[in-house]
Amino acid sequence: DIQLTQSPSFVSASVGDRVTITCRASQGMSSYLAWYQQKPGKAPKLLIYTTSILQSGVPSRFSGSGSGTEFTLTISSLRPEDFATYYCQQLDSYPLTFGGGTKVEIK
């Protein structure tokens, strides 16, 4: 099984900050990694798939990159509506797995 470890698990940031979240896989994998945003009491929302493809309607301040065992989600300039929990997910092999999540809070 591919285990995904996200870091940091918590980040305190201000509006306008650049935020980078890392997702490390326990073994090398393909580019089939997705990122989701979840707000309290709501379903997750797909932000990025296949490492770097922005889902339709997602603002361009979100970007993804990486390969092999290390992948990143970057928010170039944090907006108030971006305060949420972010999860990576690998769709390379079964069982599909999620990272533990990164909570982005207002500083």
Next chain:
Amino acid sequence: EVQLVESGGGLVQPGGSLRLSCAVSGFTFSDHFMEWVRQAPGKGLEWVGRCRNKADSYTTEYAASVKGRFTISRDDSKNSLYLQMNSLKTEDTAVYYCSRDLETAHGMDVWGQGTTVTVSS
């Protein structure tokens, strides 16, 4: 409007059974793989399983934690996805979401609002 609506959650005793449904609308259900994902209270997301489309013979995949106890099925004529849960354990307590896969199956682009399952005596 593309929509997924889960139902069937509730309180059940350990060892009991429950069947969740996910009614979909606004897209061609039969084209897409579908998923169940759950989230225990205060915890992260956990993939439960996948049901492929007719073109892929409706085959399924499961997480180890539910394999042999849970069964995913679908009825394309009713635009519905199902999750039959047997031998429920307290650790199955969670919000259960159904989701639609992208046509490439490399991400889940539409989610329902979730239905809550509580396993407790």
